[in-house]
Amino acid sequence: MNKNNIDRRLSIAPMMDHTDKHFRYFMRLLSKHAVLYTEMITTGALIHGDRQRFLDFNDIEHPIAIQLGGSNPNDLAECAKIAENEAYDEVNLNIGCPSDRVQNGQFGACLMSNKNLVADCVNKIQDNVKIPVTIKTRIGIDNMDSYDFLYDFIKTTHDAGCDTFIIHARKAILSGLTPKENRAIPPLNYERVHKIKQDFPNLNITINGGFIELQSIKSQLQHVDGVMVGRVAYQNPFILAEADNILFENTDPAPTRESILDKYRDYVAEQILKGERIKNLTRHVIGLFQGQAGARHYRQLLSAAVPKDKNNIKFLDDIIESITTHTPQIEKK
Numbered sequence: 001m002n003k004n005n006i007d008r009r010l011s012i013a014p015m016m017d018h019t020d021k022h023f024r025y026f027m028r029l030l031s032k033h034a035v036l037y038t039e040m041i042t043t044g045a046l047i048h049g050d051r052q053r054f055l056d057f058n059d060i061e062h063p064i065a066i067q068l069g070g071s072n073p074n075d076l077a078e079c080a081k082i083a084e085n086e087a088y089d090e091v092n093l094n095i096g097c098p099s100d101r102v103q104n105g106q107f108g109a110c111l112m113s114n115k116n117l118v119a120d121c122v123n124k125i126q127d128n129v130k131i132p133v134t135i136k137t138r139i140g141i142d143n144m145d146s147y148d149f150l151y152d153f154i155k156t157t158h159d160a161g162c163d164t165f166i167i168h169a170r171k172a173i174l175s176g177l178t179p180k181e182n183r184a185i186p187p188l189n190y191e192r193v194h195k196i197k198q199d200f201p202n203l204n205i206t207i208n209g210g211f212i213e214l215q216s217i218k219s220q221l222q223h224v225d226g227v228m229v230g231r232v233a234y235q236n237p238f239i240l241a242e243a244d245n246i247l248f249e250n251t252d253p254a255p256t257r258e259s260i261l262d263k264y265r266d267y268v269a270e271q272i273l274k275g276e277r278i279k280n281l282t283r284h285v286i287g288l289f290q291g292q293a294g295a296r297h298y299r300q301l302l303s304a305a306v307p308k309d310k311n312n313i314k315f316l317d318d319i320i321e322s323i324t325t326h327t328p329q330i331e332k333k
C-alpha cells in the first residue's frame with residue numbers, strides 16, 4: 001500500500017477551465033497547506049497531446065495532485081508514471097464527472113457502476129507508481145444511490161489499493177442534467193459521507209460539495225479527514241485567507257487582499273515575459289474583492305479586453321493603482 005502522508009484537511013477541487021497552474025499559484029498565496037488539484041486531464045490528451053502544457057506547474061504548488069480521466073488501466077498507469085516523473089505528489093482518478101463527453105469516453109461518474117474496472121485501474125496504477133492513488137467520486141449515480149452501493153464501491157476499490165477518497169456528497173444524474181445542474185440539483189447528503197468514514201475508519205475521507213466558509217469546513221473535520229472546496233475558491237477566494245490559521249496550526253498573520261495581489265502581480269510579470277497572455281493570468285483574480293465596496297469596478301477593469309499591444313504588466317499595475325488610489329472604498333486591510 002502507498003504511503004500517504006499528505007495533510008488533506010483542505011484541498012482545492014479540480015475544475016476544468018479554472019484550476020490551471022496560474023490559478024493554483026494564486027491559491028497557494030492564500031493557503032500554504034491546501035492540496036491543489038489540476039483540471040481533469042484525459043489519458044488520451046496526456047499520451048497524444050501537448051503533454052508539457054498539461055503537466056507544467058510551479059514548485060510552490062506542492063502538494064499537488066494530477067487528476068486523470070480515463071478507464072483503460074494501462075493508459076492510466078502510463079499517465080500516472082508520467083505524472084510521477086514530473087514530481088506530482090498524487091494521482092487522482094475522476095469517477096465523478098457526469099458530462100456526456102466523458103460518458104462517451106466511458107469514464108467519469110458512469111464508472112461508479114463498474115467498480116471492478118475501477119479496481120483494475122487502481123491496481124494497475126499502484127503497480128506502476130509510488131505516489132498515492134486516490135479516487136474522487138459521488139455518493140451514487142441515477143438509481144444506484146443506496147448506502148450499500150456506495151459502501152460496495154468504496155470497499156472494492158479500497159481492496160484494490162486505494163485508501164483515500166474524495167466524495168462529492170451528492171449523486172450524479174447521468175442523463176437529463178447538465179454538469180452545472182449536477183452540481184446543484186441532486187441534494188447534498190453529508191451524513192452518507194460521514195457514515196463511510198465511520199465504517200472505514202482507516203481510510204482517508206475528504207468530503208466535498210457546497211462548502212463556502214471556514215467554520216463549516218472546520219466542523220466537518222470532526223467527522224472526516226478533509227474538506228475539498230471548488231466554486232467558492234474561484235468565486236470568493238479571499239474566504240480562504242485565514243484557512244491556515246483556522247484549519248492548520250499557522251500563527252502568522254493571514255494575508256491581506258493587497259499582499260496577495262502584490263505577490264500575484266510579480267508572478268504575472270514573470271509569466272508575461274515567458275509569453276503568456278495577461279488575460280489568462282488576470283481572469284483568475286476577478287473574485288478577489290468579491291463582497292467588497294468597489295468590487296464591481298475592479299471586476300470590470302479586470303474583465304476589459306486587452307489589445308495585443310497592451311499585453312504587458314502595465315495593464316495590471318494600472319488596475320492595482322486604481323484600486324489603491326482611486327477606489328479608496330475598497331477595504332485595505
Ligand SMILES: Cc1cc2nc3c(=O)[nH]c(=O)nc-3n(C[C@H](O)[C@H](O)[C@H](O)COP(=O)(O)O)c2cc1C
Nearest residue numbers: 013014015016039040094168209210211229230231
Ligand atoms: C467549472 C467547474 C469545473 C469542474 N471540473 C471538474 C473536473 O475537472 N474534475 C472533477 O472531478 N470535478 C470537477 N468539478 C467539480 C468540482 O471538483 C466539485 O466537485 C464541485 O464543484 C462541488 O464542490 P463545490 O460545491 O465546493 O463547488 C468542476 C466544477 C466546476 C464548477
